[in-house]
Amino acid sequence: MRKIISSLLIIVFLLSCFFKTAPFVRATAKEDYEFQLSQYRKSYAEFSQLKRDYLQNPTLDNQQKSVIVAKQALSARDQAKASFARYLADLVNGHNTGYTAFQPILTRLSEAVVFYSAKAQESQKITTPSDLTAFSNSYQTETMIHDRSFAYGQVAAKIGNLIRFQIDAQNILNTIYPKLPSPQPIPLKARLDEIPLTVEAINEKISDLLAFAIPEEEDSPLIPDQYFSKFTEGLVDIRSRQSILIDQLIDIDINYVQP
Amino acid sequence: MSNLESRLNPQVVELLGKIRSGEYLRSVKVKFIQLKWVFLGIAVLLALILAVIIGRRLSQKSAPVYVPPIIDISTPTTEVQKTSAFDSLKRSLQLFSPQLPDPAIPAFDNNLNLEKINN
Numbered sequence: 001m002r003k004i005i006s007s008l009l010i011i012v013f014l015l016s017c018f019f020k021t022a023p024f025v026r027a028t029a030k031e032d033y034e035f036q037l038s039q040y041r042k043s044y045a046e047f048s049q050l051k052r053d054y055l056q057n058p059t060l061d062n063q064q065k066s067v068i069v070a071k072q073a074l075s076a077r078d079q080a081k082a083s084f085a086r087y088l089a090d091l092v093n094g095h096n097t098g099y100t101a102f103q104p105i106l107t108r109l110s111e112a113v114v115f116y117s118a119k120a121q122e123s124q125k126i127t128t129p130s131d132l133t134a135f136s137n138s139y140q141t142e143t144m145i146h147d148r149s150f151a152y153g154q155v156a157a158k159i160g161n162l163i164r165f166q167i168d169a170q171n172i173l174n175t176i177y178p179k180l181p182s183p184q185p186i187p188l189k190a191r192l193d194e195i196p197l198t199v200e201a202i203n204e205k206i207s208d209l210l211a212f213a214i215p216e217e218e219d220s221p222l223i224p225d226q227y228f229s230k231f232t233e234g235l236v237d238i239r240s241r242q243s244i245l246i247d248q249l250i251d252i253d254i255n256y257v258q259p
Numbered sequence: 260m261s262n263l264e265s266r267l268n269p270q271v272v273e274l275l276g277k278i279r280s281g282e283y284l285r286s287v288k289v290k291f292i293q294l295k296w297v298f299l300g301i302a303v304l305l306a307l308i309l310a311v312i313i314g315r316r317l318s319q320k321s322a323p324v325y326v327p328p329i330i331d332i333s334t335p336t337t338e339v340q341k342t343s344a345f346d347s348l349k350r351s352l353q354l355f356s357p358q359l360p361d362p363a364i365p366a367f368d369n370n371l372n373l374e375k376i377n378n
């Protein structure tokens with residue numbers, strides 16, 4: 001009995017030492033995506049080579065090798081896509097804006113994660129080249145809507161970044177408000193009155209831009225250049241407005257708050 | 260009187276007679292004594308001019324470069340650069356890139372198969 005208790009104590013001690021010293025390595029969404037993408041590129045290159053060999057010399061052996069590596073490439077591709085969707089959601093959430101208008105895009109990204117994870121599993125049932133062809137044919141139609149979510153996520157991440165600037169500016173402004181002179185000089189009052197109007201105009205611009213993130217019609221593949229160009233213009237406009245706002249805040253801070 | 264003297268001008272003969280007797284030398288000596296300060300002054304002036312010319316020549320040959328000492332008379336201006344609580348936010352905004360897509364959407368092959376037509 002004593003032996004059992006002592007050996008149990010030793011095991012508990014060793015386990016506690018292990019958990020204390022072993023570093024908890026948790027990959028970030030970005031690292032996971034980069035790893036999955038590298039896996040896909042590697043297996044896709046291997047598949048391309050084996051496909052060439054198979055088409056030049058269509059033996060059963062070459063066919064089997066090609067199908068096995070194709071399954072690896074399909075799994076890696078869909079896992080890379082799922083991790084890319086996770087990474088984009090992480091970028092949007094990372095700004096901690098609490099902006100509810102992002103929710104439809106975040107939902108689309110999480111649906112994409114589920115879809116691609118399921119596809120990564122489903123592709124492993126392929127056994128023949130015809131299975132592979134059938135899988136790819138249905139995949140091309142099913143994936144279109146989920147592939148579009150990547151573009152929406154990118155727009156949301158950028159807008160989220162600008163909203164974060166807005167929130168940070170408001171937080172800093174709240175800290176300097178009590179330090180402002182009382183009674184407020186007329187020029188200061190005029191500037192303070194102008195700030196809410198500028199903020200409101202920026203908020204409207206953000207809201208308008210985000211409203212177009214998910215188009216009403218999604219029945220065709222998204223053309224990135226065409227889609228992103230209007231958002232880039234909108235982001236430039238919002239950034240320049242925010243820059244003017246921050247310059248106004250700096251002016252108030254330096255001239256009325258600091259001694 | 261010789262034949263030569265008989266042929267010369269009487270004034271010249273008179274002058275020769277004065278030179279021979281030493282009368283001419285005496286008159287010159289008297290005049291020199293009278294004007295000795297003038298000659299001395301001219302000599303001093305010439306010596307000075309000569310000294311200036313020689314000095315200039317020497318100075319041109321090995322002209323010492325005179326480097327004036329650097330006297331820092333400028334007082335450092337202590338301009339107080341005021342910083343604001345919004346500065347870091349402004350920097351972040353300047354670093355913000357509005358370019359899309361960011362990160363780039365990787366190219367995925369959505370049509371993996373073993374058919375010849377797609378090779």
